[in-house]
Amino acid sequence: MTFNEIRSILTTKTVGIAGAGGLGSNCASALVRVGIGKIIIADFDIIEESNLNRQFYFKSQIGMKKAIAIKENLLLINPDAQIETHDTFLTPENIPEIFNNCDVIVEAFDKAEQKQMLIETVLSVWPEKPLVIGLGMAGFGDSNNIKMHREGNLFICGDELSEISDLNPPIAPRVGMVANMQANTVLEILLN
Amino acid sequence: MEITLNNRIETFDADEMTVSELLEIKKFTFKMLIVKINNQLVKREDFSHSVIKDGDIVMVLHLISGG
Numbered sequence: 001m002t003f004n005e006i007r008s009i010l011t012t013k014t015v016g017i018a019g020a021g022g023l024g025s026n027c028a029s030a031l032v033r034v035g036i037g038k039i040i041i042a043d044f045d046i047i048e049e050s051n052l053n054r055q056f057y058f059k060s061q062i063g064m065k066k067a068i069a070i071k072e073n074l075l076l077i078n079p080d081a082q083i084e085t086h087d088t089f090l091t092p093e094n095i096p097e098i099f100n101n102c103d104v105i106v107e108a109f110d111k112a113e114q115k116q117m118l119i120e121t122v123l124s125v126w127p128e129k130p131l132v133i134g135l136g137m138a139g140f141g142d143s144n145n146i147k148m149h150r151e152g153n154l155f156i157c158g159d160e161l162s163e164i165s166d167l168n169p170p171i172a173p174r175v176g177m178v179a180n181m182q183a184n185t186v187l188e189i190l191l192n
Numbered sequence: 193m194e195i196t197l198n199n200r201i202e203t204f205d206a207d208e209m210t211v212s213e214l215l216e217i218k219k220f221t222f223k224m225l226i227v228k229i230n231n232q233l234v235k236r237e238d239f240s241h242s243v244i245k246d247g248d249i250v251m252v253l254h255l256i257s258g259g
Contacts, residue, residue: 023259110259112224116236119226119255123233138258151251152231163256170258 006191007035013190014038016102018090018118020066021045022170023134024108025056025073026179031186032074032081039074042086042098043067054172090114092121104186107133108179110170119154128153130189137178138162138170146177148185155189157181193246207246211239214250224255 015036017024020043028039043066047057061069067087074083086098095118099105105122109115115133122131136158137146145159158178164170194203197218204217211227211234214220227234227242228251234242244250 019259021259108259110257112255112257115255115257115259116224116226120233120235123226123228124235127233134259135253136256136258151228151253154226154228154253156253158258160254161256162258164258175259 001191006187009191010035010187011037013103014040014101015186015190016099016105017041017108018095018099018105019043019108019110019114020055020070020085021051021108021110022054022172022175023137023179023182024106025066025070026054026176027106027108027183027186028070028074028083029056029077030180030183032077032083034183034187035078036081036186038082038084040084040086040099040102041067041070042088042090043070044087044089054170054175090118092117095121096125102129104130104132104189106182106186107131108182110164123154130155132157132182132185132189134158134178134182136160136162137174138164138168140171140174143174143177146174146181148181155185157185193244195244195247196249198251208243211242211244214244215239215252218252220252220254222254226253226255227251228253 020041045066047061047064067085071083071085107118130153132155148157
């Protein structure tokens with residue numbers, strides 16, 4: 001497929017991203033660059049200095065709501081991109097409404113509890129909708145253990161092992177690898 | 193019974209068991225899990241009464257923080 005052929009398919013598609021942190025902000029940036037028709041992103045958080053080691057934000061944006069800053073940054077890549085943001089904490093009650101029209105949903109949360117909530121909600125509300133999750137990306141090195149594996153309509157990206165801690169922090173290279181692997185998986189789903 | 197658990201064949205003495213029993217036998221003590229039986233989600237509140245039978249394909253995904 002030529003890039004024009006790829007783009008002409010992707011421009012008709014909508015992707016939902018739950019969370020605009022390390023996974024969500026970088027995944028969204030890749031998806032905007034390839035020309036996804038519409039991206040819907042939800043996050044309630046505020047940008048902190050500690051986010052800048054991996055998230056697609058800038059020093060001048062510290063203190064801003066991520067929902068506002070991510071839209072600003074994505075529109076710098078492509079001013080014509082359709083970006084819908086929700087400055088809200090995602091719950092089983094609002095997920096069905098916010099992501100209803102998405103062809104694919106990307107799970108891009110930080111905490112395991114939130115991942116669990118989103119996966120359970122999406123798989124119960126839309127058993128057929130593809131869901132791409134990020135699982136295991138802490139630390140550095142060990143590139144070859146980052147992989148994608150599929151369980152029905154659930155696509156799992158990451159090493160599935162490395163949990164974040166003070167001694168195993170999430171930092172740009174591996175978080176970016178998983179975020180881009182999620183974006184790559186979205187393309188695989190939408191283009192096949 | 194024989195089931196496929198996370199892509200591996202496993203044999204158990206019992207003819208069937210609940211998801212909770214499986215998690216206990218396998219010592220899957222993680223708090224945050226996603227369980228599917230034959231590609232159908234089993235919600236956490238249903239672990240104690242959802243039954244796994246011979247031939248079932250079971251996925252137990254351990255959710256870890258990071259993102």
